[in-house]
Amino acid sequence: MLDLAIIGGGPAGLTAGLYSTRGGLKNVVMFEMGMPGGQITGSSEIENYPGQGQVMTGMDLMASWPEQCQKFGLKHEMAQVETIIQTGSTFKILTNDNREFEARSVLMATGSVPRRAGFKGEDEFFGRGVSTCATCDGFFYRGKEVAVIGGGDSALEEAYYLSKMCSKVYLVHRRDTYRAAPSTIEHIKKTENIEEVTNVSVEEVFGDASGVTGLKVKCNKTGEIRDLPTPGVFVFVGRNVLNAPLKQSDGSFLCDLSATGEVVVDLKMRTSVKGLWAAGDIRIDAAKQVVCAAADGATAAVDIIEYLG
Structure with a gap:
């Protein structure tokens, strides 16, 4: 026993x-x-x-x-x-x-x-630019641009947290609307260095031997491809x-x-x-x-x- x-x-x-x-x-x-x-x-x-x-x-x-x-x-x-x-x-x-x-x-x-989002390069660059913890890894991107993937409370809260130390935060979401508290959404809307990149699908994260150098997204309506030049990608999809x-x-x-x-x-x-x-x-x-x-x-x-x- x-x-x-x-x-x-x-x-x-x-x-x-x-x-x-x-x-x-x-x-x-x-x-x-x-x-x-x-x-x-x-x-x-x-x-x-x-x-x-x-x-x-x-x-x-x-x-x-x-x-x-x-x-x-x-x-x-x-x-x-x-x-x-x-x-x-x-x-x-x-x-x-x-x-x-x-x-x-x-x-x-x-x-x-x-939960992994499943886009190309996510596993390859995990720990080398792709992260799931802004509190743990956000400091390493102080003064740099980062991307946050997700549309729930966690994604928006972490995007707001990162905006206080990063020069710019791309908030990437597959829909036009968020599943988050109204007050959290209001914080996002009012934060100047957060750019909302909505209604897009993540195609891949890319980089080199040193780590991530960017994120490729595709507009769900037009199919247009856009590259976001960022060394840090934070994934919050549950x-x-x-x-x-x-x-x-x-x-x-x-x-x-x-x-x-x-x-x-x-x-x-x-x-x-x-x-x-x-x-x-x-x-x-x-x-x-x-x-x-x-x-x-x-x-x-x-x-x-x-x-x-």
């Missing part, structure tokens, strides 16, 4: 593993199919993590985390959790290699992944929440989710099910930052220790 099963090995899961084992839990297992570290390991430059004064890669930032956690007894199972089933006051953890674990408590920390382990055999979910599939939690990261917590990007209103995910993991772990007594 596990004291705690942690599903996911990113900053939230690792920090929960550190705090729970150092806090006295003896049988804690983190389920992570690959190398622990999370999505941030794919980032080429990080300079906003507290205490790290040097610019570093995401891989470098996360390199020491697993070792530190395992020093206090965290175990790592290289398996993918398929399903979590509540059985009275405990939980069954079913993995992709047909193993079954039983746990007194569970922390979901599987996160979410940005996120896929990695909540599959919570899905039950009848199609329902183990705990309450938002309309977009994020796990509903309180300030202690508790879900609607006793004994089940969620932390990091999988939860509602997550800031999608490493430091915030780590804080979630610590918050959940402290509460789980108290819960297990």
Whole structure:
């Protein structure tokens, strides 16, 4: 019987593993199919993590985390959790290699992944000019022109954020209208260095060995092609929440989710099910930052220790 099963090995899961084992839990297992570290390991430059004064890669930032956690007894199972089933006051953890674990408590920390738009060059230049995080990467384009792709709240909010540091922001959207709050749209309309490029489809992002040099779009009405000269392209077309382990055999979910599939939690990261917590990007209103995910993991772990007594 596990004291705690942690599903996911990113900053939230690792920090929960550190705090729970150092806090006295003896049988804690983190389920992570690959190398622990999370999505941030794919980032080429990080300079906003507290205490790290040097610019570093995401891989470098996360390199020491697993070792530190395992020093206090965290175990790592290289398996993918398929399903979590509540059985009275405990939980069954079913993995992709047909193993079954039983746990007194569970922390979901599987996160979410940005949805790809699917245009040519998006994968090739991801991390070299194509980004899905303005807070993470916007600073690198200070005083330069950037493009933001999307028409929802996130895209418009990030375009407005980038407009404060970039010389110009092209807001690229496939429709004439936005699916965003009226107040957010008003901010966009009033910001002089945001150019709306609407009713277009993105043909490709292009560049060279140094990274992105421009974005090619096509007018949906006339077919006219336009090149936007920008070294930075930010894609905000939604996120896929990695909540599959919570899905039950009848199609329902183990705990309450938002309309977009994020796990509903309180300030202690508790879900609607006793004994089940969620932390990091999988939860509602997550800031999608490493430091915030780590804080979630610590918050959940402290509460789980108290819960297990």
